[in-house]
Each structure stands twice: as C-alpha cells, then as structure tokens.
Amino acid sequence: MLADLWPLYRLALVTPRLELRLPREDELAALAVLAGRGVHPPGERPFLTPWTDGGPEDRARSVLRGHWQRLAAWDEAAWALGLGVFRRGSGEPIGLVAAWASDFAVVREVATWSWLGLEFHSRGYGTEARAALLTLAFDHLGASAALSAVFRDNHASQAVSRKLGYAHDGITVDARDGEALVSDRLRLTADRWRTVDHPAVTVTGLAACRSWFGL
Incomplete structure (x- = not known):
C-alpha cells in the first residue's frame, strides 16, 4: 500500500464537521477544480504569491504543482x-490547509496557510480547519508557537486568527502588485492555545510518521 511507503497518508484530523488528510489523486483533482472556480472574491488578492492569477486551469494546475x-x-x-x-x-x-516548519525538532514553531472554495466561505469551516492543524501542532507534535502573516485587508483570515487567540507580533512589508503592503505578523503560543475554546479534534495515524516531523 502507498501508506506503507509514505505513512503521512495514514494521518487524519477529524473535527465535528470536517476531515483533513492527504488527498488521493482523484481527490486532488477535485480540489484543483474547486480552486479553479475561485477561492476569493474577484478583485481581491489575499495571498502574496499570485497563484490565483490566470484562468481556472492555471489555478487548478497550480494546486497540483504545489501539492x-x-x-x-x-x-x-x-x-x-x-x-x-x-x-x-x-x-x-x-x-x-497547510502547516510548515524548518528545524522543528529544535525551534518548535510552525506556520500555516489555507484556502477554501468560495462557496464554502462564511460557514466557520476555516476556523475549524485551522483549529485541527493547531491541535496537531500543539497537542501532538509539541509545538511552542504557531505563526501567521496576514494582509491587513484579508479580513476573513484576520478574524479566524483573533478567534483562535493569536496575538500581534509585529509587521512585515512586502511588494504586492507594485506597491508596498503591510502584513500583520501574528503568534499563538502553546500556553495561550490551552485557554482558547476550539472544536474537538481527533488525530489518528500519527504514530507511524512522527519521525517524519523530526521527532
């Protein structure tokens, strides 16, 4: 089985309404088509990387390449x-959704990003999905902090971060479409995470791939 060679395929995060896991090829194609239909309203650009530029096929193929x-x-x-x-x-x-880290075994910090198909916005799914990632990071991998950098005009992501307890941790300045744009740098500590209400999350399949995270 593929999961015997790549045990991350056994990892699953389950919330009251959602399941998060590595997609199989047909599921990946469905996610790519979903992204092609749009992940934010026209005229907005909530991401620094312009992967949502171009037509539906361009966006879909960007999802495939990234995965x-x-x-x-x-x-x-x-x-x-x-x-x-x-x-x-x-x-x-x-x-x-994604979480990433460098030298996690020493630094113990992760960063996250996410997108949802436009038709699934404003239903609380973004908060629930990020809470699942944070549960994995803090409660199962032993992270000390989770980081996020959010454009100030990305109101949906800002709201999710506030709800989950992130605190302001400075700013970054990047070039977007030829102008300097300020992002809020946000940090959520493990101690703060333990005080925040969040959905119950069940994590399965981690034992087989803990070493893949440097643990």
Whole structure:
C-alpha cells in the first residue's frame, strides 16, 4: 500500500464537521477544480504569491504543482504538510490547509496557510480547519508557537486568527502588485492555545510518521 511507503497518508484530523488528510489523486483533482472556480472574491488578492492569477486551469494546475512539490521536497528538517479539507459524511472537498516548519525538532514553531472554495466561505469551516492543524501542532507534535502573516485587508483570515487567540507580533512589508503592503505578523503560543475554546479534534495515524516531523 502507498501508506506503507509514505505513512503521512495514514494521518487524519477529524473535527465535528470536517476531515483533513492527504488527498488521493482523484481527490486532488477535485480540489484543483474547486480552486479553479475561485477561492476569493474577484478583485481581491489575499495571498502574496499570485497563484490565483490566470484562468481556472492555471489555478487548478497550480494546486497540483504545489501539492506534488510539497510531497517531493519533504524532509524532516524542512517539511510542509498540505491536507485536503473534506466534509464529514459526504467526503466533499472544500479546500486545502497547510502547516510548515524548518528545524522543528529544535525551534518548535510552525506556520500555516489555507484556502477554501468560495462557496464554502462564511460557514466557520476555516476556523475549524485551522483549529485541527493547531491541535496537531500543539497537542501532538509539541509545538511552542504557531505563526501567521496576514494582509491587513484579508479580513476573513484576520478574524479566524483573533478567534483562535493569536496575538500581534509585529509587521512585515512586502511588494504586492507594485506597491508596498503591510502584513500583520501574528503568534499563538502553546500556553495561550490551552485557554482558547476550539472544536474537538481527533488525530489518528500519527504514530507511524512522527519521525517524519523530526521527532
């Protein structure tokens, strides 16, 4: 089985409404098509990397390339875990979330990003999916902090971060479409995480791949 050679395929994070796991090829294709239909309203650009530029096929292929690149480049010293987000019961794909880290065994910090298909916005799925990633990071991998950098005009991501307890940790300045744009740098500590209400999350399949995270 593929999971015997690549045990990350056994890892699953289950919340009251969602299941997060590595997508199989047909599921990956469905996620790519979903991204092609749109992950944010027209006229917005909530991501620094302009992967949502171009037409539906360009966006879909960018999802495929990104997923394959994360798998191929995996290393315990510098890993990026990208998980498909599926609705429980139906298995309907609704988006993708990722956590990544460098020298995690020493630094104990992760960063995250995510996108949801436009039709699944404003239902609380983004908060639930990020809470699942944070549960994995803090409660099962022993992270000391989770980081995020969010454009100030990305109101949805800002709201999710506030709800989950992130605190302001400075700013970064990047070039976006020819102008300097300020992002808020946010940090959530393990101690703060333990005081925040969040959905219950069940993590399975981690034992077989703990060493893949440098543990």
